[in-house]
Amino acid sequence: MDVPEFHDLMMLMRPDMKQEDIPHRTKMTSLVQAAFEEHYKELKVELKGAVGNISFTADVWDSGKRQAFLAITAHWVVQVPGPEGTSVLVMKSALLAFKRIKGHHQGETLGQVLFEVLKHMDILAHIGKFTTDGGSNNKMMLTKLKKELLECYPNMDWTAEDIVFCLSHIVNRCSLKVIDLIAATPPDHINIDEDNDNDEYDDEGEEVNVDNEGKEGNEYDNNKDDENPFPADDDAADNDNDNDNEPGDEPGGGAPGPDPDD
Secondary structure, three states: OOOHHHHHHHHHHOOOOOHHHOOOOOHHHHHHHHHHHHHHHHHHHHHHOOOOOEEEEEEEEEOOOOOEEEEEEEEEEEEEEOHHHOEEEEEEEEEEEEEEEOOOOOHHHHHHHHHHHHHHOOOHHHEEEEEEOOOHHHHHHHHHHHHHHHHHOOOOOOOOOOEEEOHHHHHHHHHHHHHHHHHHOOHHHOOOOOOOOOOOEOOOOOEOOEOOOOOEOOOOOHHHOOOOOOHHHHHHHHHHHHHHOOHHHOOOOOOOOOOOOO
């Protein structure tokens, strides 16, 4: 932005432009900073009007360059006008800080940073519960916060036990542990029956007839599908066929007549 050639180009494209109209290279930074400060003031006023205590979520994030940052988010409820002169409760959330943590992110350090952020927001007297992962440094962080709070508010009944562990983080840790155990198990120790054709019971738990080939068998031999399973009927049918072959039963009926030549 401060290169003279760039200024000349801008002046060439906009003859009515003056040098002071071209923003300095720090202009955008100053605009962002001004917007942040305005939003920060409005947020502090809104937090003071919260109904009840304010809850928080906090987590430490590491960049690719091993730089640690502590993110602190506030969650609170406000009362706003509703229809027909009523009022309704609305839950709101806002990021309070994304602070760089220099050195090791131990519980003592995190607790001091957390205390400074909440003190700057002027909400130390309205602290509710915290939601974090199960890391031991988070427990120490709240212990450090309690120590600092008691110096400001000796009669405050807030305890470091007001912590809720993140369910998603717990499920993720459990899943990773199960995956590691499965990966460490030799394949010959994993017995997974992928062929369900040999089951002696169907899906409803009823016992089924299974032949030697592992298939559900019929009451009769599969190789005799064309045979009648009731032999008595076959005998009766054979007798009928024998009777059909008697001379008297041939077309014309009766015994054969005399030879015409006789």
